[in-house]
Amino acid sequence: MPEQSNDYRVVVFGAGGVGKSSLVLRFVKGTFRESYIPTIEDTYRQVISCDKSICTLQITDTTGSHQFPAMQRLSISKGHAFILVYSVTSRQSLEELKPIYEQICQIKGDVESIPIMLVGNKSDESQNREVDSSDGEAMAKKWKCAFMETSAKMNHNVKELFQELLNLEKRRTVSLQIDGKKSKQQKRKEKLKGKCVVM
Amino acid sequence: MKPLEKFLKKQSSHLSGPRHLHRRQSVSKILPSFLRDTPGDSSSGEKVEEDPSGAPQPSHDCLELPDGLRSPLSFSSDELSPSEPLTPPPGSVGWSLTPPGPLLAPDSPEALLGRVLDQLLTAPRLSDAAELALDDFILTHTLFIPTEELLVQLQQYFCGCSRHTSPTWEGSDAVQKKQAVLCGLLHLLDTYKDSLQEEEKTFQLIKDFYVLVMRDAPNIPQLEGNVIRLHRLVETAELRLTDGSAAPCSKQVKPLFRHFRRIDSCLQPRVAFRGSDEIFCRVYMPDHSYVTIRSRLSASVSDILSSVSEKLQYSEEQGQREEPLILVAVTSAGDKVLLKPDDGCIFTTLGINSHLFACNREELRSLVPLPEEVQLPPEDSHIHRIEAEDLANHLSAFHWELFSCVHELEFVDYVFHVERGRRETANLELLLQRCSEVQHWVSTQTLLCEAPARRTQLLKKFIKTAAICKQNQDLLSFFAIVMGLDNGAVSRLRVTWEKLPGKFKNLFRKFENLTDPCRNHKSYREMVSRMRPPVIPFIPLILKDLTFLHEGSKTFLDGLVNVEKMHAIAEKVRTVRKYRSSQMRLDTDVSPTHLQNKAYVRQFQVIDNQNLLFELSYKLEPNAQ
Numbered sequence: 017m018p019e020q021s022n023d024y025r026v027v028v029f030g031a032g033g034v035g036k037s038s039l040v041l042r043f044v045k046g047t048f049r050e051s052y053i054p055t056i057e058d059t060y061r062q063v064i065s066c067d068k069s070i071c072t073l074q075i076t077d078t079t080g081s082h083q084f085p086a087m088q089r090l091s092i093s094k095g096h097a098f099i100l101v102y103s104v105t106s107r108q109s110l111e112e113l114k115p116i117y118e119q120i121c122q123i124k125g126d127v128e129s130i131p132i133m134l135v136g137n138k139s140d141e142s143q144n145r146e147v148d149s150s151d152g153e154a155m156a157k158k159w160k161c162a163f164m165e166t167s168a169k170m171n172h173n174v175k176e177l178f179q180e181l182l183n184l185e186k187r188r189t190v191s192l193q194i195d196g197k198k199s200k201q202q203k204r205k206e207k208l209k210g211k212c213v214v215m
Numbered sequence: 216m217k218p219l220e221k222f223l224k225k226q227s228s229h230l231s232g233p234r235h236l237h238r239r240q241s242v243s244k245i246l247p248s249f250l251r252d253t254p255g256d257s258s259s260g261e262k263v264e265e266d267p268s269g270a271p272q273p274s275h276d277c278l279e280l281p282d283g284l285r286s287p288l289s290f291s292s293d294e295l296s297p298s299e300p301l302t303p304p305p306g307s308v309g310w311s312l313t314p315p316g317p318l319l320a321p322d323s324p325e326a327l328l329g330r331v332l333d334q335l336l337t338a339p340r341l342s343d344a345a346e347l348a349l350d351d352f353i354l355t356h357t358l359f360i361p362t363e364e365l366l367v368q369l370q371q372y373f374c375g376c377s378r379h380t381s382p383t384w385e386g387s388d389a390v391q392k393k394q395a396v397l398c399g400l401l402h403l404l405d406t407y408k409d410s411l412q413e414e415e416k417t418f419q420l421i422k423d424f425y426v427l428v429m430r431d432a433p434n435i436p437q438l439e440g441n442v443i444r445l446h447r448l449v450e451t452a453e454l455r456l457t458d459g460s461a462a463p464c465s466k467q468v469k470p471l472f473r474h475f476r477r478i479d480s481c482l483q484p485r486v487a488f489r490g491s492d493e494i495f496c497r498v499y500m501p502d503h504s505y506v507t508i509r510s511r512l513s514a515s516v517s518d519i520l521s522s523v524s525e526k527l528q529y530s531e532e533q534g535q536r537e538e539p540l541i542l543v544a545v546t547s548a549g550d551k552v553l554l555k556p557d558d559g560c561i562f563t564t565l566g567i568n569s570h571l572f573a574c575n576r577e578e579l580r581s582l583v584p585l586p587e588e589v590q591l592p593p594e595d596s597h598i599h600r601i602e603a604e605d606l607a608n609h610l611s612a613f614h615w616e617l618f619s620c621v622h623e624l625e626f627v628d629y630v631f632h633v634e635r636g637r638r639e640t641a642n643l644e645l646l647l648q649r650c651s652e653v654q655h656w657v658s659t660q661t662l663l664c665e666a667p668a669r670r671t672q673l674l675k676k677f678i679k680t681a682a683i684c685k686q687n688q689d690l691l692s693f694f695a696i697v698m699g700l701d702n703g704a705v706s707r708l709r710v711t712w713e714k715l716p717g718k719f720k721n722l723f724r725k726f727e728n729l730t731d732p733c734r735n736h737k738s739y740r741e742m743v744s745r746m747r748p749p750v751i752p753f754i755p756l757i758l759k760d761l762t763f764l765h766e767g768s769k770t771f772l773d774g775l776v777n778v779e780k781m782h783a784i785a786e787k788v789r790t791v792r793k794y795r796s797s798q799m800r801l802d803t804d805v806s807p808t809h810l811q812n813k814a815y816v817r818q819f820q821v822i823d824n825q826n827l828l829f830e831l832s833y834k835l836e837p838n839a840q
Contacts, residue, residue: 057507058505
């Protein structure tokens with residue numbers, strides 16, 4: 017299949033139930049649901065700006081189970097940026113990111129030029145917390161990637177996460193900000209807060 | 216019963232395989248387009264025999280039962296295994312040419328059943344005519360009597376409370392009668408094979424019947440043999456049902472189509488699809504976002520749509536969903552088919568490069584094919600590396616697998632679904648889809664090859680491959696390749712064809728004659744009639760014949776079942792049984808490239824947009840006539 021150079025592909029990885037889909041759907045549609053439907057593979061598209069023109073941001077939400085190693089490899093080799101999600105309520109889920117990180121290194125080689133964000137989700141569940149944010153930070157430092165804690169439920173740091181990730185891309189200038197007509201759900205749903213965009 | 220149960224467990228472990236019923240689809244799709252407008256005098260309704268007139272086959276050993284009873288089809292226990300072909304019933308040899316006796320006269324469905332049972336009164340020693348009448352009746356019964364109704368009536372006969380009895384029936388003793396009913400029932404179950412448990416209502420009736428028989432069994436020792444067989448068939452079906460939920464590995468989710476190209480999964484042998492199978496499917500949005508849903512193969516369009524909206528969180532957001540979603544199939548050429556909410560089992564009916572889209576009604580017009588369907592795939596180098604012989608053998612081996620997965624009743628269901636209840640014909644549909652995939656692959660590969668000399672080489676390779684497929688008696692691949700080369704976009708490449716050595720030109724001309732539809736595919740029918748099993752027939756022609764049988768004669772004549780039509784249909788189904796009556800074994804080499812080739816052959820990338828193919832063709836040879 018020919019490369020679609022105009023697309024910027026972000027792939028979200030992490031163990032089952034850490035909230036990958038919740039983060040993605042909160043970002044794309046501005047919604048949140050309590051019920052859990054395991055994901056197989058979904059991809060959402062949004063128009064963003066890239067080097068002063070528009071391009072498509074493709075966010076691929078992957079499965080948390082290890083059923084499809086071939087699909088995982090394919091997603092990595094096609095991805096431009098990665099979000100590695102764990103839940104702050106499960107140390108195990110942070111551990112489970114290691115093989116994925118290693119596989120990204122193996123397939124992509126030079127990881128330092130690739131935007132990777134380590135994300136501790138469910139930051140709202142303070143009573144069940146198993147992983148301190150300092151642990152996450154330490155891991156991010158080790159992996160030479162960025163770090164953030166989020167809550168898809170409370171809509172905390174979700175948009176910031178994606179914007180930060182795009183800011184890490186140094187090979188081109190990508191930004192969520194466009195004065196486009198598209199992403200109407202996004203416009204309708206998103207309450208912009210804090211964080212400004214570069215440009 | 217202990218040893219029997221142990222045996223059952225063992226059987227059931229390899230019983231989860233192919234051959235079972237599947238659901239049908241819309242009548243407009245009965246024939247692939249390339250056959251729909253076929254010229255030829257096929258309207259004559261003349262039945263052309265495809266059976267080899269060859270020497271009679273040795274009759275097969277029967278399962279010896281404790282009391283010497285013989286099953287109507289004499290399935291040995293081995294033959295219950297899905298990997299084994301259906302064995303033609305003893306005495307089947309002469310059936311197609313000269314029926315062993317006159318057919319039953321047209322009658323009402325109930326009376327017809329009575330007459331079939333009358334003939335079974337001599338069980339276990341049945342005449343050929345009785346066996347034939349029974350087989351005709353069971354294979355086609357759904358056209359004139361629902362299976363549930365048939366089971367109820369059989370049960371009444373068994374209990375001696377049937378309203379439709381004949382003097383012969385009345386005059387026989389009770390054991391003979393019960394024996395005859397069991398004989399009929401077992402034939403039905405044998406025919407259904409491993410799809411027995413698929414329809415809940417039917418299976419419940421069968422289990423009720425089974426309980427009834429078991430209650431009687433201790434009093435009538437003569438029934439023992441048939442009772443054991445019944446016990447085994449019901450038990451295995453039940454096990455298959457519980458297996459599905461108990462052992463997750465035996466009921467894996469099956470990736471369907473081209474949505475998940477995975478070498479590891481495509482290398483596994485194909486097993487038949489059932490309506491209850493879970494599959495993955497991608498559903499796209501107008502902006503080409505997609506969600507992957509997990510669904511039953513038989514799921515209705517509204518089921519699919521509700522999974523999609525659930526995934527997209529529509530249901531929990533008030534005001535988000537202004538309008539109900541619709542499901543649309545979009546082809547690579549941009550054609551759209553709106554699917555009806557109660558359509559079921561749609562996955563296998565989609566075109567090769569079609570995709571499902573969910574959208575609002577107002578977005579329907581804005582749907583466009585996925586970019587990968589519009590862009591040209593790169594020229595594929597694998598085709599130039601693989602030898603014609605490997606190519607042909609891998610094609611034949613795969614198509615044999617697919618053909619073996621099709622339950623013989625799928626042929627009946629596919630064509631006659633209007634009269635029948637809803638059933639899946641997924642395995643047959645997949646085989647037809649594959650046939651068209653191979654055709655398009657041949658055209659695509661030829662047209663993507665830009666260097667003229669290599670293109671001629673490719674033509675040579677395809678012709679060679681077709682020749683070997685024909686030698687393998689894989690007429691499906693043979694037809695598909697020849698038709699792919701006959702595609703207007705390929706056949707107009709005059710310069711390319713001219714460079715072909717005379718030997719190959721002649722060979723191809725011969726092949727074109729064999730696939731020529733004139734005189735109702737006379738040359739093909741002659742060729743296939745000289746072949747002995749195993750044969751992979753050109754399936755679309757069987758469906759065409761069945762369609763003509765269906766449309767050319769009525770099922771009921773003045774309320775009476777048209778027995779002749781039923782016999783003719785059953786004959787067609789028995790030709791399929793015959794083609795598969797021995798296993799196809801091909802020399803597959805074990806070189807390191809073997810697996811690569813195997814994977815390559817099992818998932819082709821093709822262009823199925825004829826306009827795009829013509830565009831390519833004009834680019835290669837602009838001036839050709």
